[in-house]
Amino acid sequence: MPPSVSDGALAELADVVMRVAREIDPKGPQAPDIVPLTGTEALVMRWVHHNPGASPSAVARATALQRSNCSVALRSLVAKGLIERQTAPDDARVTRLHPTALADESVQKLHAYWAGRLRRALDGDEAGVQAAAALLARIEEELRHGGDPPPMSS
Incomplete structure (x- = not known):
């Protein structure tokens, strides 16, 4: 990124993304009727939904989860x-791994919820x-595949 973009502007962008994510979180009072998931389960579910037929190892690699954590999330998602x-x-x-009809229905409800919230906004x-x-897709792609993050300054 060119140095013309200040650290403050980039930090504000990240902060706004986090605030928007909190506002559209489906756990609030207006939440759709979907199966509740932990953050790790949602991460794994999102990957499997976008990549049906993936192996558990591929899901762990793609989500940057340790295999044991990914296995726990997968067992829970199967149980749900x-x-x-x-x-x-x-x-x-x-x-x-494949999403079930219940997963597809939950994703449709979640997408409708997000669309409604964002449409009004x-x-x-x-x-x-x-x-x-x-x-945001460009940012995600670069963050995911652009290498290691710089060290945190103290």
Whole structure:
């Protein structure tokens, strides 16, 4: 990023993202009727929903979770009826993870909740929504694949 963007401006952007995330968190009083998840479960569920058929190892790598933590989350998601484990047709030693119909229904309800909250907040600003989504997707991609973060200064 060019040095013309100040640390203060970047910190404010991060802070705004965190505040918006809190406002659209589905655990509040207006929450949709969905299966409640921990943060780790939501992270794993999101990955499996976007990548059906992934292996548990792939999910752990992609989410940067330790395998043991990912396994705990997967067991919980299976118990909640949101993920099913299937044996790979070409190799019985390989497990593939798939979202269930309940997971798809919960994701649809969650997306409708988010859309409604943001629609009221943005009042039809389609260009702004597209620009913000593109910027945030670019930030996510770079943070995920752009290497190690700089050391924290004390």
